[in-house]
Amino acid sequence: MTIGVLALQGDVREHLGALAELGVGARRLRTPADLAGIDGVILPGGESTTLSLLLASSGLFDPLAAAIGAGLPTFGTCAGLVLLAQDVRGGRPDQRGFGVLDCRVLRNGYGRQSESFEATIEVSASLGASAMPAVFIRAPLIESVGTDVEVLGWAETPRDGTRRPVICRQGNVLASAFHPELTGDRRLHRYFVGLVASSELETPEDPVAALAR
């Protein structure tokens, strides 16, 4: 299994480190050629406006959009969530995303850096139920999710005390508003690796590999 980590800008190294801890092969994605043979993709934290521009200029946007659309397992954290969301408020009008996660997010919805925070969040049984440490950096706020979206984690919004989704999954798309790569808790990365593994079993693209099984 090889997971590609989009490596145009942001905290790429932490995601690579998390995958290495789990013993999973990983590769930096900078050009379309880097997409060959990857089984899943991680969109890291960074600035979503910058990532959106660099995705287009590198030629990665279209092939990656096609692959994600075709079911390539994808995990986005923070800026990565913004790139995956169908409806983004507070972004730039020309900002392009993949639009594969049925939710509405408000960019920097938790406020400026002075309101960035650490908290322990609630997670669903599929993530082990016990509280998860989470770091939110100028994080996108998930305002609403569609009916096909499974919420796997919730956190209290410091500003108004409302309980909001902070981890979402829709099919092969997983996203978090916070940065699991910045803490030592590997449950979300492990969950994603599981998603990639089961997706390989369900939809073999290579018939020879399918026969071998």
Added chain:
Amino acid sequence: MSEHAEASAHTGTFAVKRGLADMLRGGVIMDVVTAEQAKIAEDAGAVSVMALERVPADIRRDGGVARMSDPALIGAIQEAVTIPVMAKARIGHFAEAQVLQALAVDYIDESEVLTPADEAHHIDKWPFTVPFVCGATNLGEALRRISEGAAMIRSKGEAGTGNVVEAVRHLRSILGDIRRLTQADSAERYGWAKELGAPIGLVQEVAETGRLPVPLFCAGGLATPADVSLVMQLGAEAVFVGSGIFKSEDPARRARAIVEAAAHFEDADHVAKVSRGLGEAMRGEELSALSERLADRGW
């Protein structure tokens, strides 16, 4: 929700402060003096802008005392863009830093580009919620700033010159000493701490991890995409570009090219492609022609 009482949020922790620096890695932070320039920077793909009244080249030319920017200017720039906005406080001027925190800037640069306010002390940065970046010319200076609470270090270079030579010297000094320190045995580390004038705990951490405890960015004199590629190949994790963009012939185009060079710094073909026909770079200065080195400010 009393059963969730433990889930209270903590702002201004070190993880939160350095976390934003981590998110800026691989990116370009651009000096801007107007909201229009801030828009140009964001359009070009800047990860952040530094709100200033004058870019370093003009501060150098005009002379006089350089201070924190007008809050109205900072506010206008915050309104204009969605990316993080940084602003500079004078070295040791904790009241300017308090004002910048009250304005909710995203990062405070305690900067040698402004006229120092304290000749012996830097700001105690720990009590602040907003994170700080500080300049450094060598490893000891970097570790002293980190011990005071800086969550990001930038090599100083020589701001406003368009000359990359000092940036290279400072980066090589910091990274070369880190490489040498990793070879030191446990007893030698105490000697290093004394030599560097830095806390032994931080010296031990660097010796064990082979990197600073916070991200290391590069500033001061970068003017071309190749300059950016150079310092990132040397080990800088992101770059600050000041006068180099808005003192050039075609700032929008150069800004875009510099963002591309930061993202693809190891790909010479890409750097070559984006370097074509950018128009004139800022004129630049020989270091020997300078009457004052800004990098000498800070202790």
